[in-house]
Amino acid sequence: MMLNKIKSELIKFVDGRYEIMSNSDLITDLINLVDENLKNKDIIRLRRNGILVDNWKTIVLIVIEATVENEIKDELKNAISWIANVKESLLNGENSDLYLFLGFKESVSKEECWRIESTEQFCRKYVLLPEEDIAEYINRTFLQELIPITTTIGGNDPLEKAFSKTITKHAWLTPEIKLKWKNALLNLYGSDLVDALLEDEIPI
Secondary structure, X not given: OHHHHHHHHHHHHHOOOEXXXXXXXXXXXXXXXXXXXXXXXXXXXXXXXXXOOOOOEEEEEEEEOXXXXXXXXXXXXXXXXHHHHHHHHOOOOOOOOEEEEEEEOOOOXXXXXXXXXXXXXXXXXXXOOOOOOHHHHHXXXXXXXXOOOOOOHHHOOHHHHHHHHHHHHOOOOOHHHHHHHHHHHHHOOHHHHHHHHOOOOOOO
């Protein structure tokens, strides 16, 4: 079953980097918002390990079961309607960390998949392309693991240069803060990056 394969691959992909919320009343409530005709769906909530802020990302998993064009469109409309309800039900700090992982039982064109992905109404969307490997699909989402840049050519690390200039002007940039910020800048992005940088009260 495509949905189970996407879910299991996603869980395996984030293992060690993200904490996954176990079954909760909130997840149950969010799933209960769905139209009864949308049967192949699930929700995963996760947050990156080491982040102290209690801010969870919500991933809605949907596989469109219809195989006839007009029924596919109807099911897709139901999916988007559910996404809108989920977004409205999330806390303000979390409704911007909402993502749709979407697949189709009946193969649709790459152009249609890309069109859906390009529409960011309600949330960021990722669509499994025809004949795309699920592992490759997960790897091109926001969950992709960033590779830290540990070496540079000729010592021209722009991040180190920026830190060096900042240290000469601001005494608060201690070696501890520098290391913490460097790790954050190389490994995090989006709200996770902002949360990590703002954990220290810096007198800028």
